[in-house]
Amino acid sequence: MSPIVKDDQVLEFTCIVCPMGCRLRATLKDGKVCSVEGNRCPRGIVYAQNEVEPKRILISVVKVSGGNLPVVSVKTSEPMPKEMMPEAMRILSNVTVQAPIKIGQIIIRDFLGLKINVIATRNVDPVQPS
Amino acid sequence: MWENYDLAIIGGGPAGLASAIRAWKMGVESIVLLEESNFLGGVLPQCIHPGFGLHYFREDLTGPEFAAKLLDQLKSTGVNVLSGSYAEHLEVKSGGEKEISGYMYGRAFKVKCKAAICAAGCRERSRFEVNILGDRPVGVYTAGEAQTLMDMYGVLPGSEIVVVGSGDVGLIMARRFALEGADVKAVVEVMPYPGGLTRNIIQCLEDFHIPLYLSCMVTEIKGSRRVEGVKIVRVDEKLNPIHGSENFLKCNAVILAVGLKPRVELLAKAGALIDEATGGPVVNDWLETTIPGVFAAGNVLVINDLVDYAAEQGERAAESAAKLIHEGFPTFKFKRVVLGRNVRLIVPHLISCAQDVTFYGRVGKPEENVQVRFEEISRAFKLPIARPSEMFRFKISADDLLKMRDEKIMVNVVKV
Ligand code: SF4
Numbered sequence: 001m002s003p004i005v006k007d008d009q010v011l012e013f014t015c016i017v018c019p020m021g022c023r024l025r026a027t028l029k030d031g032k033v034c035s036v037e038g039n040r041c042p043r044g045i046v047y048a049q050n051e052v053e054p055k056r057i058l059i060s061v062v063k064v065s066g067g068n069l070p071v072v073s074v075k076t077s078e079p080m081p082k083e084m085m086p087e088a089m090r091i092l093s094n095v096t097v098q099a100p101i102k103i104g105q106i107i108i109r110d111f112l113g114l115k116i117n118v119i120a121t122r123n124v125d126p127v128q129p130s
Numbered sequence: 131m132w133e134n135y136d137l138a139i140i141g142g143g144p145a146g147l148a149s150a151i152r153a154w155k156m157g158v159e160s161i162v163l164l165e166e167s168n169f170l171g172g173v174l175p176q177c178i179h180p181g182f183g184l185h186y187f188r189e190d191l192t193g194p195e196f197a198a199k200l201l202d203q204l205k206s207t208g209v210n211v212l213s214g215s216y217a218e219h220l221e222v223k224s225g226g227e228k229e230i231s232g233y234m235y236g237r238a239f240k241v242k243c244k245a246a247i248c249a250a251g252c253r254e255r256s257r258f259e260v261n262i263l264g265d266r267p268v269g270v271y272t273a274g275e276a277q278t279l280m281d282m283y284g285v286l287p288g289s290e291i292v293v294v295g296s297g298d299v300g301l302i303m304a305r306r307f308a309l310e311g312a313d314v315k316a317v318v319e320v321m322p323y324p325g326g327l328t329r330n331i332i333q334c335l336e337d338f339h340i341p342l343y344l345s346c347m348v349t350e351i352k353g354s355r356r357v358e359g360v361k362i363v364r365v366d367e368k369l370n371p372i373h374g375s376e377n378f379l380k381c382n383a384v385i386l387a388v389g390l391k392p393r394v395e396l397l398a399k400a401g402a403l404i405d406e407a408t409g410g411p412v413v414n415d416w417l418e419t420t421i422p423g424v425f426a427a428g429n430v431l432v433i434n435d436l437v438d439y440a441a442e443q444g445e446r447a448a449e450s451a452a453k454l455i456h457e458g459f460p461t462f463k464f465k466r467v468v469l470g471r472n473v474r475l476i477v478p479h480l481i482s483c484a485q486d487v488t489f490y491g492r493v494g495k496p497e498e499n500v501q502v503r504f505e506e507i508s509r510a511f512k513l514p515i516a517r518p519s520e521m522f523r524f525k526i527s528a529d530d531l532l533k534m535r536d537e538k539i540m541v542n543v544v545k546v
Binding site: 013014016019020021056057059060061063069070071073075082085089103121122123 | 198283309327328333337514
């Protein structure tokens with residue numbers, strides 16, 4: 001979740017690494033996590049460090065022309081910054097790919113200049129000429 | 131005309147595919163896989179989010195990727211896939227041979243087999259099973275239908291959406307709608323706690339600022355042609371509506387994620403005993419139903435949290451079927467697994483104590499710092515957080531089970 005900014009120095013969020021769901025309080029110094037409280041194990045610290053700039057895998061569908069399905073499911077090859085997702089979705093909604101599409105095929109290279117790719121997660125065959 | 135096989139598998143979802151592949155590897159050479167739709171993979175192709183396969187493939191995959199991996203493995207087998215074939219009847223003949231009949235693209239088909247694995251999956255509950263009354267306008271979908279529309283065909287089911295049910299399915303769909311630009315008005319949950327995993331509450335709802343209404347119930351859908359809104363009411367601890375707490379929420383689509391039910395019709399008609407707690411068949415530790423030689427795996431057996439578990443059960447059932455086909459089953463004296471304190475369900479129901487057993491179960495109500503105890507053999511497993519929505523899975527070795535003198539084994543969830 002978006003960390004709740006208590007003041008410039010302290011962020012609060014829930015660790016989701018395991019089902020314990022610890023409430024974490026991370027203290028920041030120069031934008032970096034310098035201490036974490038509330039974690040029941042060390043994985044919570046790593047989680048807090050990453051969550052200062054949260055990243056997620058983005059999944060969506062993009063339009064296909066000439067395929068046996070009208071859209072193909074896609075994902076980013078790596079997690080991407082959460083706050084760039086609306087922009088990413090805008091770009092994806094304007095993309096059309098030509099069938100056939102193979103699973104793992106790169107749909108967009110170096111997406112948003114992030115050095116990650118958008119890749120297809122399913123095969124789409126061309127429509128059979130009837 | 132009958133076609134003869136050693137093994138027939140009903141259902142081409144993850145459990146059915148995993149069992150077909152495993153049975154082939156175990157040396158069963160004559161296998162038919164009956165799939166009612168015209169594609170394989172079951173629900174996987176439409177589940178485009180990641181989170182599948184961490185146990186089974188040790189990789190984080192999306193649903194279609196998980197399915198593609200299984201299909202790749204299936205290709206190198208000689209399994210005969212009959213797609214478009216709906217199995218309607220299963221009958222056991224005097225010699226123990228099974229006959230399965232049904233329809234294939236409108237024409238009758240029949241197969242005979244020595245062993246059968248039912249991996250027919252589950253279905254979604256409808257609005258009428260959760261007493262949502264009112265009009266019947268356009269715009270009411272189950273989560274699975276909405277997912278098919280959106281992620282197979284690229285159609286958003288509405289622009290202002292109310293999701294009923296906060297299980298993982300409901301939460302994941304709420305995020306998909308929000309990502310695709312819909313205004314998700316609320317996720318409505320009748321229980322006082324969310325049904326899904328904490329990580330999904332955070333990554334699906336809080337990430338997208340979607341409100342979660344706990345202890346609330348949708349009682350009515352309004353709309354003459356298209357959905358215009360829903361009536362929501364607060365409920366008390368006994369889940370009874372609180373008078374005067376009604377509210378109207380405007381929306382143009384209602385998505386129902388109100389639970390899944392094993393599709394046991396085929397098994398029940400054939401005479402298999404059904405467990406009320408799981409909704410699936412009663413099975414022993416070979417995953418054999420009460421019909422000898424008929425096994426069950428995946429969501430028809432018990433609603434699983436993870437596709438990995440469904441695939442694992444598929445393999446288990448295939449190993450049992452292979453044993454039956456190759457060498458026959460010895461006669462076992464089975465011991466009963468009894469549900470004790472705060473255990474809502476557990477499979478398998480009967481154990482032979484002749485092999486290691488993987489138990490899958492759920493608690494009845496949320497608790498913290500508890501143990502799942504298998505009393506008669508003094509084995510206990512820690513459960514720091516126990517939630518009805520999170521399945522527990524424990525493996526107990528044959529050595530431990532052999533210690534058992536009693537006729538039953540009681541499973542309790544108790545505070546430590
Ligand atoms: S801090 Fe450790 S124990 Fe707490 S939720 Fe995170 S991983 Fe689990």
